[in-house]
Amino acid sequence: MSEKLCPVCNKELVLEEAGYPMGSAFLKSDRIHVDIYSCPECHRVELFQANSDMVKCPKCGTLHSAKEECAICALNKALDGER
Numbered sequence: 066m067s068e069k070l071c072p073v074c075n076k077e078l079v080l081e082e083a084g085y086p087m088g089s090a091f092l093k094s095d096r097i098h099v100d101i102y103s104c105p106e107c108h109r110v111e112l113f114q115a116n117s118d119m120v121k122c123p124k125c126g127t128l129h130s131a132k133e134e135c136a137i138c139a140l141n142k143a144l145d146g147e148r
């Protein structure tokens with residue numbers, strides 16, 4: 066893992082929010098996910114494009130956003146609940 070350092074004071078940045086969905090307000094279709102880091106020293110906020118955006122569901126193997134519940138499992142859960 067590479068450390069994220071504040072470009073101003075060289076402090077290690079603290080991860081505030083991982084895989085935050087962004088872009089829907091700016092872009093028509095493509096949403097990007099960003100990791101939001103902040104500097105504990107100067108409170109500068111840095112955004113990094115999340116590379117661990119998609120996670121593989123351990124249950125069904127579907128790729129989905131780390132911030133969102135697996136759609137397939139959510140559907141299965143809903144269907145199970147109706148039985």
Ligand SMILES: [Zn+2]
Nearest residue numbers: 071074104107
């Ligand atoms: Zn700083």
Ligand SMILES: [Zn+2]
Nearest residue numbers: 122125135138
């Ligand atoms: Zn799943």
